[in-house]
Amino acid sequence: GAGVSQSPSNKVTEKGKDVELRCDPISGHTALYWYRQSLGQGLEFLIYFQGNSAPDKSGLPSDRFSAERTGGSVSTLTIQRTQQEDSAVYLCACAGGELFFGEGSRLTVL
Amino acid sequence: SQKIEQNSEALNIQEGKTATLTCNYTNYSPAYLQWYRQDPGRGPVFLLLIRENEKEKRKERLKVTFDTTLKQSLFHITASQPADSATYLCALGGAGNNRKLIWGLGTSLAVNP
Numbered sequence: 001g002a003g004v005s006q007s008p009s010n011k012v013t014e015k016g017k018d019v020e021l022r023c024d025p026i027s028g029h030t031a032l033y034w035y036r037q038s039l040g041q042g043l044e045f046l047i048y049f050q051g052n053s054a055p056d057k058s059g060l061p062s063d064r065f066s067a068e069r070t071g072g073s074v075s076t077l078t079i080q081r082t083q084q085e086d087s088a089v090y091l092c093a094c095a096g097g098e099l100f101f102g103e104g105s106r107l108t109v110l
Numbered sequence: 111s112q113k114i115e116q117n118s119e120a121l122n123i124q125e126g127k128t129a130t131l132t133c134n135y136t137n138y139s140p141a142y143l144q145w146y147r148q149d150p151g152r153g154p155v156f157l158l159l160i161r162e163n164e165k166e167k168r169k170e171r172l173k174v175t176f177d178t179t180l181k182q183s184l185f186h187i188t189a190s191q192p193a194d195s196a197t198y199l200c201a202l203g204g205a206g207n208n209r210k211l212i213w214g215l216g217t218s219l220a221v222n223p
Contacts, residue, residue, distance in 0.1 A: 004153070040215070041215070042114075042199075042212075042213035042214060042215050042216075043154075043199070043201075043211075043213040045211070091153050091154075093153070097159070098144060098156035098159060099144075099146075099154070099156060099211075100156070101153030101154050101155070102153050103151070103152055103153050104151075104152075104153050106151075
């Protein structure tokens, strides 16, 4: 596609539920990142995929967070047993030098 | 620890004036610095990248300076327009490694007509 596509754009869930956030990057961009942006906080790196290499998961805040990237394209970020502190905007970006961001998925955990 | 600071207060300027935003950092020697624009409810959009061996970079009405001695970057928008109103983020990067980008909190700019 022309840009990075994320879905859903908004997600409201109850504490304890699992959520899946999807990212469809720009075709041909092999590097993909997930970031989290909370009010009053800078962008927080979560995970990085590059081609067939093992992903860099060093930014995942807990083992409730996981991400996959299938076929080197679409990526899914999964948050299990959501907590209220998980509420944030989750941004996906792919890299062609600079970062190209999607519009984000706003997650609200009640 | 590594720290990056941008103007914490929102910047309000009159249309046509030059906006200057500041990005200061400590305890870090970046290989490059990037500036992004973010509108409410949208993802950041890349504007400019400047490398450690560059003093200044320009793109249309935008100008970025990078002083590695002062550990500071200045971002200028000349002939500002209301459409320039947004939050501007700076990010520091190490050599060849975008995953290590360190992000500022951003500065909100409002250009008044």
